[in-house]
Amino acid sequence: MNKSSPAYLALFLAITAGIAGGALYSANALTAPVIKANAEKAEKASLLEMYPDASIDDFVVVDAEDIIADHPSVQGVYKYGDDIVIFKNAVSGYDGGTVFLVAINATDDTIDSFKAISNGDTKGIGSKITENAFAESLAGKQASGELDTISGATLTSTPVVEAINECATIAPTVE
Amino acid sequence: MNRMQNFKNGLIKDNPVFGLYLGLCSTLAITTSINNAIGMGVAVIFVLILSNMIISAIRKLVPDEIRIPVYIVIIATLVKIIQMLIQAYAPALDSSLGVFIPLIVVNCIILGRAEAFASKNGVLDSALDGVGMGLGYLLAVLSMSVIRQLLSTGVLSMTNPFNEAQVLFSLRLIPEDFTISMFSSPLGAFMTFACLAAGLTAYKLHVQKKEAAAKAAANSQEAAK
Structure with missing residues (x-):
């Protein structure tokens, strides 16, 4: 050839x-x-x-394809014990946005725990979302109720709070 | 001798980054920390050596008309394999280098060496050229990342790429109050690059002048005879 x-x-x-x-x-x-x-x-x-006291097998990965399809900020759903539902969320912010975990008690609608994994917004302003003070301000509050944002960093914290409210509506439906 | 010269050229005189201005995109982007620089440098060396060797080995088989697509397929395959290996065995590196690993495919150093060197030379020479050029790239990204990391964080540090938690060394040289965070941004990358490239050019001019002077002196001696 x-x-x-x-x-x-x-x-x-x-x-x-x-x-x-x-x-x-x-x-x-x-x-x-x-x-x-x-x-x-x-x-x-x-x-x-x-949950530092838990072991890695205590968390059950929930098959969340339908939830993720309906709620674009949700990245993953886990169950811990009978009541606690943990949501991994990624929301946009001022610049890079925030990736965070929120654990909601599905029976009484309280926030059990909050943890920001990463934040790409302005250092010292939006990054306050990763500090303990914000997580502590959320603990124990009603997840579907009004939650405090961080003053001066509303562009970062408002989407986070809104996503938590959204997760509160999903939590009771997770099995 | 000639081989050694080829190898040395890639390191300093024809340094791909500061001498030939190739592969700048990734260089500017990933040089924020020493870890990133070494990871990227090693990945590039690996791809460069293998692609040079494969392309040189099949250079007589490949029809001229489709050589570029063939090279791209070979390079893309190698890069994808490296990417999968990094994802599997050095996940921390994968998350910090991100998109710049797949972008090695279009790194002009690799296609440039394939076209300019490997397609015209033997396997051994091409491999050596790959080592030289790859080390040149590693040297360039490493020197940039040392400067940038030091000025922007004040700390020189490195962690084990296979186990993020294991810190190999960490040295604070500049107190936290005196760091310049600008050097972690693209602006700092351009400034660092410009200074180093200017330094290399100055060095090359200096060597040229010295050679010219030596030549002139030899010529005048000859004329005197």
Whole structure:
């Protein structure tokens, strides 16, 4: 076959892509289980920070596809014990937004615990959301009621509070 | 001798970043900490050596018309494999380098060396060229990240990329009140880059002048004879 005929070129590219695909397939088969285990471990590690006395197996991952489809800020849902539902949320803020966990007691609608995982907003202003004072101001409050935002950092804290209110409406429906 | 020269060129004179101005996008973005720089540098070296070797090995088979797509497929495959390995075994590195690992595919250093060197030279030479250029890149990102991390946080530190919690060393050189947070932003990246690139150019001019002077002296000696 002529080396510059279109058929030869197409065949050559196809073979190259085939070999590349094979290499990728085997690399994926090798690493996919490790990556999945890593991701689960990383997620549960932040849950452990909320409940230091718990063990990693106490948290049950809830199949939350429907919830995530209806509520775009929700990233994941976990159950801890019979009553507590933990939501992982990502909301936009002033710049980078906030990723946080909130644990809501589904029976009496109180906030059991709050933990900000990361905040990409202005350091010293929006980042106050990651400080203990904010988490303490939420603990024990009614999750569906009015919650205090951080003065001076409303662009960061309002979406967080709104997301908590939203989670409060979902919590009783999680099984 | 010639091989050694090739290798040394990549490190300093033709340093891909400060000499040839290649791969700047990732350089400016990831040089905020030493950890990132080393992770990125090692990933680039790995891809560069392997892609240079593979491309050089098949250079006589690849039809000229489709060489670029073939190179891209090879490079993209290697990068994807590296990305999966990093995700699996150094997840902390993966989260801090983020999108810049997949972007190694379009890093001009790699395609540039494939086109300019590996497609015209033997496997061993190409591998050496990859080592030289890769180390040049590592040296560049490392020097930038040391300056940026030191000025923006006042601390030189490194953690084990395979275990985030293990701190290898941490050294506070500048008190917290005197750090310049600007150096962690893109502005600081450009300034650091400009100073280092200017430094390398000054060094190259200095060497050139010295060589020219030595040549002139030799010429005049010859004329005197």
